[in-house]
């Protein structure tokens with residue numbers, strides 16, 4: 312582990328006065344339109360995401376620099392940002408006193424409001440807006456009210472997928488991980504909060520189209536910043552990065568989920584109305600919380616978890632199996648049992664550190680101020696857009712030893728515990744609380760619990776597994792080829 316941990320997240324970002332040399336922010340935006348187009352081609356095509364940042368860090372000898380972020384023209388009006396790519400400067404993005412978070416959830420562009428029934432949903436709101444306070448508080452209340460449902464519904468939903476995997480493998484086929492995550496991630500969430508099974512036959516049934524439908528609805532919203540889609544580069548450039556895809560393409564998918572929430576989430580919607588939120592606003596927001604934030608996040612996270620554990624090898628799997636078996640006393644994964652799994656907890660934090668599911672964060676300067684990286688200080692001007700890419704920040708060698716190695720035990724023991732505050736996946740330090748006053752993920756605690764529950768369910772049932780990964784990036788597909796039962 313790193314021997315000294317000199318940085319305190321949040322407070323470190325904005326020093327009142329800096330002793331470090333003031334440096335002009337290196338980098339430039341190039342000519343209007345052309346500069347943005349060139350950077351976009353570098354990002355998606357010529358260099359790829361990681362090299363895009365790393366080559367500039369090397370060129371400028373700085374983790375703070377100017378660059379254009381995709382999509383650029385014609386989707387975004389202004390693509391100029393200041394990158395903050397180290398543990399010391401990045402936490403400025405959490406400082407809602409100094410920065411505004413209005414309409415920048417997806418970055419330099421914002422999807423049309425027709426994707427969300429005409430409402431600006433909570434993630435696009437700044438904490439200074441009254442609707443943010445009301446909607447986020449309501450989100451907390453709904454999660455708390457249904458707190459007891461999540462683990463049992465998750466168990467039920469993943470069990471359905473496990474049965475299918477085992478049947479397919481026994482029949483000489485592969486167990487479709489990517490396909491089944493779409494089923495159990497969607498179903499446990501909607502069952503837990505709407506108290507009705509979206510997959511069950513009957514009025515408003517989504518069948519097996521709930522998760523896949525939500526993914527399709529998200530696609531045009533995220534297409535401007537999506538790379539490695541498996542499509543030829545030229546097609547990706549023209550269809551995804553040059554023009555905004557209209558919501559009409561996915562209206563049917565959205566309407567089906569909207570109708571399900573409107574019909575069955577009556578308890579949550581009544582709670583919203585009681586707290587002064589208009590019912591249609593609440594429906595649009597609940598569809599977004601569940602179908603975009605939560606389902607979208609888990610759909611990325613769960614496959615990453617099984618992939619990283621496989622990359623660490625069978626010994627780790629057997630240790631996890633032993634730990635889970637020892638902590639789960641009556642065959643049921645409970646909150647109490649999850650607390651008694653130190654290795655499993657560390658593995659989950661290491662996945663979040665290594666590859667956070669939502670890697671991009673933006674914030675707009677409300678005033679002029681100074682930020683620091685490890686070497687220099689920099690002047691930020693009012694209205695400039697700051698941007699951070701978490702995978703580089705959480706691989707900062709000043710904080711994490713062997714940052715590019717997946718170290719399952721990294722967060723264990725007293726020294727490991729000290730590192731938890733440098734894990735930023737939720738748009739805030741892991742040791743901070745999500746509140747109505749900040750922009751940290753409203754589902755932060757639930758997400759960590761469910762990631763742990765996923766690993767626990769896997770290793771309660773299996774001793775180990777073998778995974779095949781086809782394709783890369785957004786086009787990657789995962790399959791189990793073997794599951795060794797406990």
Ligand code: HEM
Nearest residue numbers: 433434600604605608609612668669737738750752753754
């Ligand atoms: C915000 C990640 C699950 C509700 C965020 C943000 C991140 C994030 C990074 C901040 C975005 C930004 O402003 O830059 C994730 C991941 C998840 C997940 C990776 C799953 C693996 C959930 C769940 C819920 C939820 C389960 C609740 C049902 C929200 C809400 C916001 C948010 C409401 C906006 C917070 C605000 O406006 O202050 N999430 N999230 N998320 N998330 Fe999550």
